[in-house]
Amino acid sequence: MTTYLSLAMQAMLLGALTFGVVLIPLIVVQARRFGGLSLTRMAAFGMVAVYAFALLAYTMLPIPDGYGEAWCARYDVRVQPEPFVFVHDLAAAYAAGGAGGLASSFALRQLLLNVVLFVPLGVFGRRLLEWPAAVTILAGIGVSALIELTQGTAAFGLLPCRWRIADADDLIANTVGAAIGVAIAPLVLSWVSRARALEGRRLDPRPVTRARRWLGAVVDAALFAVVFAAVELGARALDAIADTPSFLPETGVGVARWLLPALLVFVVPALSHLGASAGQRLLWLVPRWTDGAGTPMRRLALALLGPALPALAMAAAQLPGLGALGYTAPVWLLGLLVAGLLSRDGLAAALTGARYADSRTAPVLADRPEHHSESRDGAARPH
Structure with a gap:
């Protein structure tokens, strides 16, 4: 839990710094596209910046202590290409400890985290970027596949060995999360102004303040x-x-x-x-x-x-x-x-x-x- 909280704090800090860097271009884009600023959309894009770093942190970090050639020689991190292995793991956890064992099992926590991790992607893609539902889900699949490929190839050969398991089940869970995000997007971001509505005001003059x-x-x-x-x-x-x-x-x-x-x-x-x-x-x-x-x-x-x-x-x-x-x-x-x-x-x-x-x-x-x-x-x- 301490590791998760630490990663969350790092994501919030780096996301805030990144949002500060892109704030001026964002202001310019909004002013030209909508004729003025939408504070709700600015806030939502700030959330996107934090989420992007959270996604990076929870899928790529932490790097194991002592990671290097010696660590790679000692540990063999494999690729798990078989889909729906999580079903067997959940059944085994239930058989071993009943409902309580299932609820506290690592397999269930990992499955839920992978689902939850991609819900914001579906929400932001569908409601903020206003992509079609199918495009948003495909984007979730693409981002998840890129993450698994990065993990499975040790950052495309840039690192000495794999430090995270590339798991086909993660791709399935991430896709489900993106689909859930698409479904709940109108409720979660109902407070964000729609781009199409704002574009209609682009040529409307506004007070000079x-x-x-x-x-x-x-x-x-x-x-x-x-x-x-x-x-x-x-x-x-x-x-x-x-x-x-x-x-x-x-x-x-x-x-x-x-x-x-x-x-x-x-x-x-x-x-x-x-x-x-x-x-x-x-x-x-x-x-x-x-x-x-x-x-x-x-x-x-x-x-x-x-x-x-x-x-x-x-x-x-x-x-x-x-x-x-x-x-x-x-x-x-x-x-x-x-x-x-x-x-x-x-x-x-x-x-x-x-x-x-x-x-x-x-x-x-x-x-x-x-x-x-x-x-x-x-x-x-x-x-």
Whole structure:
């Protein structure tokens, strides 16, 4: 029991970390597919992340103590290819100890665990991913077969020997579990919004709130980090190919790692007719002025006075004699954060006279009270 609890805790921790990594892409996908966020579906996908690691942990772990060549020479873990052996094992347990012996037998515990382990797969596949029942059950069979194949081939020959029994009965029990999950999915996940219903709202404009703008900012930050890391890795790869650490000037790399993300995420998108950053576009947000989309100079000024400014300051700080500019970056960034908490549109919008609107309507904003309203709690309206 202690081992099972330990594996469950590991699955919860790793699942939570994985969900944190995929959270930004999930937000983007939901925003584009449904026109907004579904909190119930976000929660369900968090459960999927935990379940995936639980499935991995309970089928592949724990690795035996002392596992290695010596362990393999001592133990012979066989493959069990015969189906329905569990029927004989259950009958033997009942014959030996009656109903009590059957209830406490390892054979029954193993059978039930293998059934229960695949029930969530059937539930998630049928209700969250909305696969047909037959496809979901086939997916359960495929995942189970992959697990048994991995166990039976010692991770496809990557490990010195088998450490878990590859059992045909496990495949049968897993399939039954997936089928049970398909049957109970409408009850278990009745609280999760249906994708088909949400897709019908994709083109419906939604209120612009602080929470929605913050989500756009978080997406921008994630995209910035991706480009930043790509520049850094690309520079190191070129150095490695050239077989000399000084192939690329460190100053040039330092400027590029800040300048390129700022240009690609903030500045270049601002020059388009929408004038929105990459994260804002993904969440259907666009800046608007009283005369409409504004001039290219206004849109550029909005981008430069936003998060692009501290990034450009950090780029300039890499040049000789301009290092002091790096100190202005956190100051301006702090001002953007504070203004973002206190106002709906943020500091850069206030300085340039912009208001953010939903790009599915993108009206010309006049100074009317209704354009300054937001939801009572300031949070994004869930489906």
